Amino acid sequence: xxxxxxxxxxxxxxxxxxxxxxxxxxxxxxxxxxxxxxxxxxxxxxxxxxxxxxxxxxxxxxxxxxxxxxxxxxxxxxxxxxxxxxxxxxxxxxxxxxxxxxxxxxxxxxxxxxxxxxxxxxxxxxxxxxxxxxxxxxxxxxxxxxxxxxxxxxxxxxxxxxxxxx
Amino acid sequence: xxxxxxxxxxxxxxxxxxxxxxxxxxxxxxxxxxxxxxxxxxxxxxxxxxxxxxxxxxxxxxxxxxxxxxxxxxxxxxxxxxxxxxxxxxxxxxxxxxxxxxxxxxxxxxxxxxxxxxxxxxxxxxxxxxxxxxxxxxxxxxxxxxxxxxxxxxxxxxxxxxxxxxxxxxxxxxxxxxxxxxxxxxxxxxxxxxxxxxxxxxxxxxxxxxxxxxxxxxxxxxxxxxxxxxxxxxxxxxxxxxxxxxxxxxxxxxxxxxxxxxxxxxxxxxxxxxxxxxxxxxxxxxxxxxxxxxxxxxxxxxxxxxxxxxxxxxxxxxxxxxxxxxxxxxxxxxxxxxxxxxxxxxxxxxxxxxxxxxxxxxxxxxxxxxxxxxx
Numbered sequence: 001x002x003x004x005x006x007x008x009x010x011x012x013x014x015x016x017x018x019x020x021x022x023x024x025x026x027x028x029x030x031x032x033x034x035x036x037x038x039x040x041x042x043x044x045x046x047x048x049x050x051x052x053x054x055x056x057x058x059x060x061x062x063x064x065x066x067x068x069x070x071x072x073x074x075x076x077x078x079x080x081x082x083x084x085x086x087x088x089x090x091x092x093x094x095x096x097x098x099x100x101x102x103x104x105x106x107x108x109x110x111x112x113x114x115x116x117x118x119x120x121x122x123x124x125x126x127x128x129x130x131x132x133x134x135x136x137x138x139x140x141x142x143x144x145x146x147x148x149x150x151x152x153x154x155x156x157x158x159x160x161x162x163x164x165x166x
Numbered sequence: 167x168x169x170x171x172x173x174x175x176x177x178x179x180x181x182x183x184x185x186x187x188x189x190x191x192x193x194x195x196x197x198x199x200x201x202x203x204x205x206x207x208x209x210x211x212x213x214x215x216x217x218x219x220x221x222x223x224x225x226x227x228x229x230x231x232x233x234x235x236x237x238x239x240x241x242x243x244x245x246x247x248x249x250x251x252x253x254x255x256x257x258x259x260x261x262x263x264x265x266x267x268x269x270x271x272x273x274x275x276x277x278x279x280x281x282x283x284x285x286x287x288x289x290x291x292x293x294x295x296x297x298x299x300x301x302x303x304x305x306x307x308x309x310x311x312x313x314x315x316x317x318x319x320x321x322x323x324x325x326x327x328x329x330x331x332x333x334x335x336x337x338x339x340x341x342x343x344x345x346x347x348x349x350x351x352x353x354x355x356x357x358x359x360x361x362x363x364x365x366x367x368x369x370x371x372x373x374x375x376x377x378x379x380x381x382x383x384x385x386x387x388x389x390x391x392x393x394x395x396x397x398x399x400x401x402x403x404x405x406x407x408x409x410x411x412x413x414x415x416x417x418x419x420x421x422x423x424x425x426x427x428x429x430x431x432x433x434x435x436x437x438x439x440x441x442x443x444x445x446x447x448x449x450x451x452x453x454x455x456x457x458x459x460x461x462x463x464x465x466x467x468x469x470x471x472x473x474x475x476x477x478x479x480x481x482x483x484x485x486x487x488x489x490x491x492x493x494x495x496x497x498x499x500x501x502x503x504x505x506x507x508x509x510x511x512x513x514x515x516x517x518x519x520x521x522x523x524x525x526x527x528x529x530x531x532x533x534x535x536x537x538x539x540x541x
Contacts, residue, residue: 004408009286011249011313012222012409015320020413023327023388028380031334035358036379038341045345 133163212484218267220403220476221285223318224260228400240265245321250312251278251289260315269297269305281305287313319410322402326391330384334358361386361525369529374425374536378529381421385414386525393472393517397479397510405520406473408465415465418528419457422535430535460531464524471520475513482506 137159206215227242244261253276262273269281272290279290281297288308290297297305316324337351337358347355366375366382392404404410432438434452437445485502493501 006286007221008408008412009222009313010409011315012317012319012407013413014312015314016323016410016413017416019320019323019327020384020388020417023330024381024384024417026327026331027334027384030331031338032380032383034338034341035334035355036362036376038338039355039359039362042341042345 206484207487209488212481212488216477216480216484218285219401219480220406220473222403222407223285224263224282224287224315225265226318226321227265230265238265245318246316247287248314248316249280249287249289250314251276251280253278255314256280269299269308272296280311281308283308287311287315318402319404319407322392322395322404323410326388326395326404329391330387334387357387358383365522365525365529369526370533370536374533377425378421378532381417382525382529385417385528386521389414389468389524390518390521393521394514396472396476397513397517403472403476405468406476408469411465411469412461414468414524415461418464418531419461421528422531423456425532426535427538429538460527464527468520468524471516475509475516478509479506479513482509 137156140159141156206212224247225240225242225244227240229242230238230240232238244259246257247260247262248255248257250256256275256278258273258275263271263282267282267284269283269288271281272295273280279294281288281290283297283305287310288297288305289311290308294307297308300306333350333354337347337354340347340351346352361383362375362379365386366379369375370378389405392402395402396405434456435449437448437452440448482505483502485505486499489498489501492498
């Protein structure tokens with residue numbers, strides 16, 4: 001212990017204190033402060049970059065989700081359009097069918113009306129012809145009766161045989 | 167980069183100018199008056215040699231030998247001696263002591279006489295012509311002076327200070343132009359991050375750590391580089407000087423004392439939550455802990471570890487001489503080389519470990535002082 005105390009040099013203590021104080025001051029000013037600031041800057045830079053990358057990733061995901069949504073919508077729209085077109089086609093066909101039916105119906109009706117008209121006309125003509133024939137028969141009959149009854153009857157039959165009812 | 171390169175060159179140039187001014191006495195041969203011619207063979211001589219070499223020195227000696235005429239030659243350079251005497255500051259070069267360390271060479275300056283005994287400079291009393299010793303080899307007619315000399319340790323401190331400034335300011339400059347440093351600075355960056363993230367941040371806390379990181383970084387690299395420098399053949403033993411470690415411990419003491427919060431002082435002086443009668447007792451213990459035990463543990467741990475390391479390495483090297491007779495030259499040298507090689511490896515680890523422990527404990531003490539003590 002005594003040799004230790006004897007070895008202790010107060011002068012060296014003072015010199016070391018002064019030099020070390022100066023060293024701390026110089027190191028802090030010229031080394032530690034700029035180094036630590038740069039390190040901090042770099043670390044926060046890295047942190048920021050990581051956060052930015054994370055954000056970019058999220059945005060990318062959002063974008064992809066958006067794209068998916070858009071695609072889905074487009075598909076849905078296409079489907080809707082197709083469906084509409086199909087429906088329209090069906091409707092047009094149905095309408096056309098309906099129209100055709102109507103037209104046919106009308107045509108049939110018209111034809112029927114024309115036929116019945118013709119028929120009526122034919123019947124009317126037949127009636128007129130029958131009436132004319134009847135009148136002519138009656139005329140002849142009346143003329144014959146006036147001569148001979150028996151001949152007259154024969155004559156009627158003969159006329160009737162001639163007349164073929166169409 | 168260009169700028170950094172340019173200033174590096176300037177720095178190297180400055181450094182060489184500094185070295186060459188110091189080394190003007192380089193390779194000057196000196197007459198030495200020790201009887202044994204500087205040879206060390208016995209156990210006692212080894213012990214004395216080791217004790218001498220873990221002490222601070224006023225010369226920067228690289229090696230010495232005895233030539234064929236028996237004249238001791240020293241290679242190295244002298245360092246300036248600056249002492250505060252009874253007649254004010256006196257300066258001269260350490261070469262004036264002619265490498266004498268037992269008080270036989272008297273240097274006369276400004277009418278005062280000085281002698282160097284065991285790496286300490288003594289001022290002789292006015293009427294004394296030479297130093298006389300008592301039985302315990304203490305000088306009776308001389309007293310120690312306040313010694314501000316640029317000793318070997320101070321050279322080490324200056325060297326490490328300049329190295330640290332050079333390395334870390336170049337690292338700081340690199341950040342101006344690039345995000346990731348290149349070259350040697352790339353090695354330094356993880357060390358800085360290590361001290362910040364493993365020592366400062368966890369011990370002091372997220373809120374306050376930034377204020378003390380500068381000090382902790384300086385202390386860490388100062389101690390570590392000085393420890394490593396002590397393992398080189400240059401033979402620095404700066405962190406093994408009690409004055410240096412004491413100074414570092416005092417710095418930590420001042421920092422945690424000044425930055426102590428109200429809660430810290432309350433817990434020290436008037437501990438809440440314990441019976442009132444026990445509080446003064448606790449206060450004494452706590453005060454002793456804060457002002458004596460903590461700094462003392464810091465300074466002794468570093469000093470003792472580094473000094474012990476130096477002593478062990480030198481002792482193992484000394485096996486070469488001490489066991490020469492019993493093991494033969496080859497055996498003793500081989501044993502010595504193997505053992506000192508492995509112990510030096512351990513010392514490299516210890517160099518880091520002690521720097522780490524000192525910084526870690528400093529951070530811990532500061533952390534305790536700035537803690538909010540919110541229970």
